[in-house]
Amino acid sequence: MLQSINPKFVVLGMLKVVILGTGNLSKHLHDAFTKAKSVDVVQVVGRNQDALQQFSEESAVTDNFNDIAEADVYIIAVKDDVIGEVSRFVASKKGVVAHTSGAMAMNHVQSNRKAVFYPLQTFTKGKTVDFTSIPICIEATDAESFKTLEKLAKSISGNVHHIDSEQRKKLHLAAVFVNNFTNYLYGVGEEICSTEGLSFDLLKPLIKETAEKIMAIPPKKAQTGPARRNDRQTMQSHLELLNNEEHITLYKILSRAIKQAHEEEL
Numbered sequence: 001m002l003q004s005i006n007p008k009f010v011v012l013g014m015l016k017v018v019i020l021g022t023g024n025l026s027k028h029l030h031d032a033f034t035k036a037k038s039v040d041v042v043q044v045v046g047r048n049q050d051a052l053q054q055f056s057e058e059s060a061v062t063d064n065f066n067d068i069a070e071a072d073v074y075i076i077a078v079k080d081d082v083i084g085e086v087s088r089f090v091a092s093k094k095g096v097v098a099h100t101s102g103a104m105a106m107n108h109v110q111s112n113r114k115a116v117f118y119p120l121q122t123f124t125k126g127k128t129v130d131f132t133s134i135p136i137c138i139e140a141t142d143a144e145s146f147k148t149l150e151k152l153a154k155s156i157s158g159n160v161h162h163i164d165s166e167q168r169k170k171l172h173l174a175a176v177f178v179n180n181f182t183n184y185l186y187g188v189g190e191e192i193c194s195t196e197g198l199s200f201d202l203l204k205p206l207i208k209e210t211a212e213k214i215m216a217i218p219p220k221k222a223q224t225g226p227a228r229r230n231d232r233q234t235m236q237s238h239l240e241l242l243n244n245e246e247h248i249t250l251y252k253i254l255s256r257a258i259k260q261a262h263e264e265e266l
């Protein structure tokens, strides 16, 4: 009798992966690995049974951290503060143990085969991303672990880089400025619009162009606005319109920084 065979089981050199954690990044990585022909996510491990359900169609799941499967790579996708604690459950396994954080040094992982697998992108459950162009920054204690991790990274992205812990911390810091802070400022803009009954959609073409422009010209050259021109009256009237102390502080700090960066051109 013919049985249906999961095509993944016939691929030689298939990488077995266990993902620990069930949050934003875990879900995105699971989706990407599941689509890759050379990767088999053999298990997802997490403490939240409800969250585990979303993985259970394609992979085995468990909330028992003492019952973790054998794998070539263990991906630790839990909050930064508990990377060390969670990696202890796989410290004696043969596979490579990689955390996924931009900010934490590789040494936080408990294992002889420590590694980092940091995808430089913002991931939120429910918002799909195209993994093929996402930079994946990898690092490992030894050449063999690095090779395994590189194979895993290349199975989902064509943009894989060897970045050490010190460089990665700086990269993460830069990412906080260009993504986290910018996104917070989008929120401030949305709040200001909503208090006037204006749609945030009105700002979306501007947000898009701001991001697209710096693909073609450097951020410093792309800078516009009252602070860049030192239009004092406009800045003063903006400050008078604001009634949130945090927003006033932010406006002043950012305007001062922009002014200083362009002083010689004024």
Ligand SMILES: NC(=O)c1ccc[n+]([C@@H]2O[C@H](COP(=O)([O-])OP(=O)(O)OC[C@H]3O[C@@H](n4cnc5c(N)ncnc54)[C@H](OP(=O)(O)O)[C@@H]3O)[C@@H](O)[C@H]2O)c1
Binding pocket: 021, 022, 023, 024, 025, 026, 046, 047, 048, 051, 076, 077, 078, 079, 080, 082, 086, 100, 101, 102, 103, 118, 119, 120, 121, 122, 123, 124
């Ligand atoms: N999201 C991104 O944009 C992004 C991008 C690049 C790298 N990363 C890195 O990916 C990692 C995960 O981030 P995330 O955004 O996916 O976070 P998240 O959505 O908040 O998920 C965090 C996960 O950690 C688990 N967790 C927390 N404390 C735990 C503990 N004591 N024991 C076991 N599990 C615990 C949570 O389980 P519960 O649900 O039970 O709390 C949850 O599954 C972080 O290291 C982060 O730096 C994230």
